[in-house]
Amino acid sequence: KAGVTQTPRYLIKTRGQQVTLSCSPISGHRSVSWYQQTPGQGLQFLFEYFSETQRNKGNFPGRFSGRQFSNSRSEMNVSTLELGDSALYLCASSLDGPRTEAFFGQGTRLTVV
């Protein structure tokens, strides 16, 4: 069974640009969550999508958005990038949400210069 796949693995962007990250969940998993991981703040929850609907949302500005497609694949978009957005962005999938075991991808390392 293939794991959670995130693309790209590494990304360098300039301040002010926008970026889209992709996550393919484990087959059959309908819940996809996104997280930001930094040395200073640790792992922080961005949002969760379930059956193409945003079901839960963390405390991040509106520059961070996402969507989920009918095949459960998800994308995360960050607009007007800031230096502080440099982080490891992780995606996790689970069968049906917060109480089931979540499987993480390897993440996308975003560097904003």
Add this chain to the structure above:
Amino acid sequence: GESVGLHLPTLSVQEGDNSIINCAYSNSASDYFIWYKQESGKGPQFIIDIRSNMDKRQGQRVTVLLNKTVKHLSLQIAATQPGDSAVYFCAERSKAGGSYIPTFGRGTSLIVHP
């Protein structure tokens, strides 16, 4: 235990010893807890979970203890191996405004010496 600032607390043990990693959680309304292991360059890996109606749960070589009175969670790893070297962190899930929001601890770095 939980980290303060940028530096993770570190637990160094010898191979074969038992390890205990602690976590203090913040929300008394949290009803589900998970321990994750994260190796360098990889995403977090689920180890074990526990619901708030339990105080102990055992897995293969791992045991999680939950003390709701003092809002404390611990992960015990029996017969620690070099492959257990990683950052371990706990997560709690609580309901806020009808939504489940996970909150993660900063993590503890476990170093196992052969």
